[in-house]
Amino acid sequence: MIAIIGGSGVYDASLFEDAVDKDLRTPYGSVRVTTGTYRGRPLVFLPRHGFSHSVPPHLINYRANIWALKMLGVTRIISTSAVGSLRKEIPPGSYVVLSNFLDFTKTRASTFYEGQASSIPETSVVHIDVTSPYCPQLRENVISAGRSLGAPIVDEGVYVCTEGPRFESASEISMYAMLGGDVIGMTNIPEVVLARELELCYCSVAMVTNFAAGISGEKLTHSEVLEIMEKNISSIRSLLARVISTLPEKRQCPCQTLLQGAKG
Numbered sequence: 001m002i003a004i005i006g007g008s009g010v011y012d013a014s015l016f017e018d019a020v021d022k023d024l025r026t027p028y029g030s031v032r033v034t035t036g037t038y039r040g041r042p043l044v045f046l047p048r049h050g051f052s053h054s055v056p057p058h059l060i061n062y063r064a065n066i067w068a069l070k071m072l073g074v075t076r077i078i079s080t081s082a083v084g085s086l087r088k089e090i091p092p093g094s095y096v097v098l099s100n101f102l103d104f105t106k107t108r109a110s111t112f113y114e115g116q117a118s119s120i121p122e123t124s125v126v127h128i129d130v131t132s133p134y135c136p137q138l139r140e141n142v143i144s145a146g147r148s149l150g151a152p153i154v155d156e157g158v159y160v161c162t163e164g165p166r167f168e169s170a171s172e173i174s175m176y177a178m179l180g181g182d183v184i185g186m187t188n189i190p191e192v193v194l195a196r197e198l199e200l201c202y203c204s205v206a207m208v209t210n211f212a213a214g215i216s217g218e219k220l221t222h223s224e225v226l227e228i229m230e231k232n233i234s235s236i237r238s239l240l241a242r243v244i245s246t247l248p249e250k251r252q253c254p255c256q257t258l259l260q261g262a263k264g
Contacts, residue, residue: 001042001073002244005065005191006080007049012237015244016043024068029061031068038244044072048081048187057164057186063109066194075251076138076201078243079191080236083159083183084167084212086176093232095239096157096183096206097142098134102176103189106163110190112197124263128196137253138203145242151235157182159206161189170214184212201255205239207232 004010016036024031034045046065049055069077083096090096113126139155146153160176162168164186168176176184183206195202210216 001044001075002247003044003046003069003072003074003077004080004240005046005048005077007047007053007082010045010080010233010236010240012240015237015241016045024071026064026067026071028064028067031061031064033068033072035072038241041244042073043244044069044074048079048191058105058107060187062190062194063112066191066198066200067112070198070200074200075256076135076247077195077203078138078142078240079188079202079204080240081185081187081204081206082209083185083206084173084210085183085208086160086173086181086212086215088211088215090154090157090182090208092208092210094152094154094208095146095236096154096159096208097139097146098159098183098188098204098206099132099139099156101130101133101159101161101189101192102179102181104160104162104176105189108163108190110193112194126197126259126262128193128258128262130193130196133192133196133202135201135203135253135255137248137251138201141247142203142205142239142243145246146239149235149238149242151239154182157206159188159204160184162186168213173212173214176212183208196255196258199256199258201251201253205236207236 015038019034019036021034036043115125143155158181160181192202
């Protein structure tokens with residue numbers, strides 16, 4: 001089963017046959033998703049910010065979201081998100097298939113494994129490997145699908161995740177760029193880490209909507225982000241459809257055995 005995590009604009013009813021909205025209860029809270037099939041393949045859509053896009057990045061219940069997908073039998077997750085670019089060579093309109101991250105979040109619950117304080121029966125301490133945090137098989141498939149469609153694919157990129165909901169200062173952006181960041185957003189962490197803790201394949205397509213603070217010299221606005229997203233939404237939907245239809249049924253990656261040797 002494949003899951004798509006994204007904003008409400010990414011949802012495409014044409015991807016779903018027999019679509020059903022479901023409310024799921026998890027140890028971390030309730031989650032609402034849409035389930036169905038696409039060309040015979042089970043599919044789930046999870047709106048990261050809620051169906052009404054009302055939940056800010058720092059208050060998203062990431063653990064409930066990922067746990068709910070695991071409950072449904074999801075094994076692969078393709079996420080989409082809007083990002084700012086830290087590099088002039090990665091202009092707005094680009095699709096960056098993330099390859100690594102820098103975590104600058106502050107207050108988020110970032111693991112399922114909290115020892116004796118855990119909300120789930122598993123009380124072990126787990127040190128999950130994030131050397132290469134994104135599934136190599138999914139990344140390869142997304143890159144191939146994007147190129148076949150002529151999409152402006154950037155096949156590697158380091159995602160800087162900040163707490164939000166404010167945009168970053170120009171000085172912060174300069175620092176993140178010096179540290180090796182390529183794009184910046186507010187949602188990929190701890191999403192990717194939690195997926196790895198449950199041995200789920202996870203790949204993220206970052207849609208560049210603007211240059212980050214201080215690079216273009218212009219003021220950042222949320223309306224600018226929404227405008228670029230609207231222009232590119234049909235393209236990202238086509239990309240998702242191509243990925244889903246061409247993805248091999250069997251996983252051939254190390255994601256399904258990530259917990260081996262990770263438990264303390």
